[in-house]
Amino acid sequence: xxxxxxxxxxxxxxxxxxxxxxSALFQHITALFECSMAAIITLLVSDPVGVLYIRSxxxxxxxxxxxxxxxxxxxxxxxxxxxxxxxxxxxxxVFIYYAFCLVxxxxxxxxxxxxxxxxxxxxxxxxxxxxxxYFFPILTVLQAVGGGLLYYAFPYIILVLSLVTLAVYMSAxxxxxxxxxxxxxxxxxxLFSHWLLHAYGIISISRVDKLEQDLPxxxxxxxxxxxxxxxxxxxxPSRILSEGANGH
Numbered sequence: 675x676x677x678x679x680x681x682x683x684x685x686x687x688x689x690x691x692x693x694x695x696x697s698a699l700f701q702h703i704t705a706l707f708e709c710s711m712a713a714i715i716t717l718l719v720s721d722p723v724g725v726l727y728i729r730s731x732x733x734x735x736x737x738x739x740x741x742x743x744x745x746x747x748x749x750x751x752x753x754x755x756x757x758x759x760x761x762x763x764x765x766x767x768v769f770i771y772y773a774f775c776l777v778x779x780x781x782x783x784x785x786x787x788x789x790x791x792x793x794x795x796x797x798x799x800x801x802x803x804x805x806x807x808y809f810f811p812i813l814t815v816l817q818a819v820g821g822g823l824l825y826y827a828f829p830y831i832i833l834v835l836s837l838v839t840l841a842v843y844m845s846a847x848x849x850x851x852x853x854x855x856x857x858x859x860x861x862x863x864x865l866f867s868h869w870l871l872h873a874y875g876i877i878s879i880s881r882v883d884k885l886e887q888d889l890p891x892x893x894x895x896x897x898x899x900x901x902x903x904x905x906x907x908x909x910x911p912s913r914i915l916s917e918g919a920n921g922h
Contacts, residue, residue, distance in 0.1 A: 675768045675817055675824060677832075677871075679775050679810070680709040684867065685839065686805040688860075698860060701802065704786050705779075712774035719770070720763055733761050739822030764825070768817045776810055779803065829878035836871035837898050843868075844899075850906040869895050 683705035691698035717726045737743070741757035748754065759765050783803055817824070824831070843864055848854065855861050872895040880888035 675813070675821075675828075676709075676713060676771055677874075678813055679772065679806075680705060681839075681871070682809050682813075683709070683779075683802070683806060684864075686802040686809075688843070688864065690801040690805070699863075700786065701783070702863070704782060708778040708782060709775055712771055712778055715774050716767060716771040720767055728763055728767065730764055731760060731762050733764070733825065736822045736826065739765060739825065761825075765817075765821050768821070769814060772810055772814055772817075776806075779806055829875045832871055832875035832878070836868050836875065840865075840868040840898060841902060844902055844906075849903075851903060855903070865899060868899070872898070 684702055687698055687701045687705065691701065714726065717728065718724060720728050722729055731738075733739075738760045741760045742755075745757055746754050780803075784800065787800060787803065847861060849861065855865065873892055876891050876895070877889075880891075
């Protein structure tokens with residue numbers, strides 16, 4: 675949940691920056707700085723205060739995340755709201771982090787975009803910021819409702835989403851071979867970012883007591899990108915349409 679704002683920032687910055695804009699890289703760096711500072715500040719203000727680690731309760735089962743469902747109702751008349759966060763601070767710390775992300779974004783990004791996004795129109799240069807004002811409330815609701823489910827399923831979600839977004843990006847950028855990938859440094863940065871997500875998902879799934887068996891799976895990180903590059907020429911839409919018109 676802490677990585678999602680950064681990934682979404684990068685996605686919308688890339689989506690709205692335009693092919694001729696040279697400001698995307700600086701916006702990517704600024705988004706990374708915002709999320710990193712928000713994470714550090716969140717850790718510093720959490721218990722124990724002033725250090726970069728947290729003291730958390732152990733998660734035993736899924737129901738630990740939804741203690742509000744266990745409020746007692748004596749004589750089935752009045753519900754006593756006496757439950758607390760059993761997984762403290764794993765549930766509320768995400769909301770604090772999102773709040774700091776939003777504050778830092780509103781303080782830093784508009785000034786940066788106004789200065790360097792000269793390749794975009796006045797109505798387009800702030801669209802990545804407007805997008806963040808939409809996805810932060812969505813992420814907040816997602817954490818509030820599905821925090822427990824995400825706690826157990828996030829490695830698989832990361833793997834699936836990173837695969838889908840990589841395929842969408844390479845398709846939208848019309849990348850069909852390695853030469854197309856090396857034309858722009860920005861494309862390599864996006865590729866390496868997805869590889870980091872792949873690696874993070876694989877490490878999250880790995881078993882602590884059997885790391886020597888699971889970590890070799892990291893060698894599979896480049897496989898999706900290589901598979902796309904090797905098969906893109908066979909699925910190019912114009913080729914399919916031309917072969918269909920020829921009766922093949």
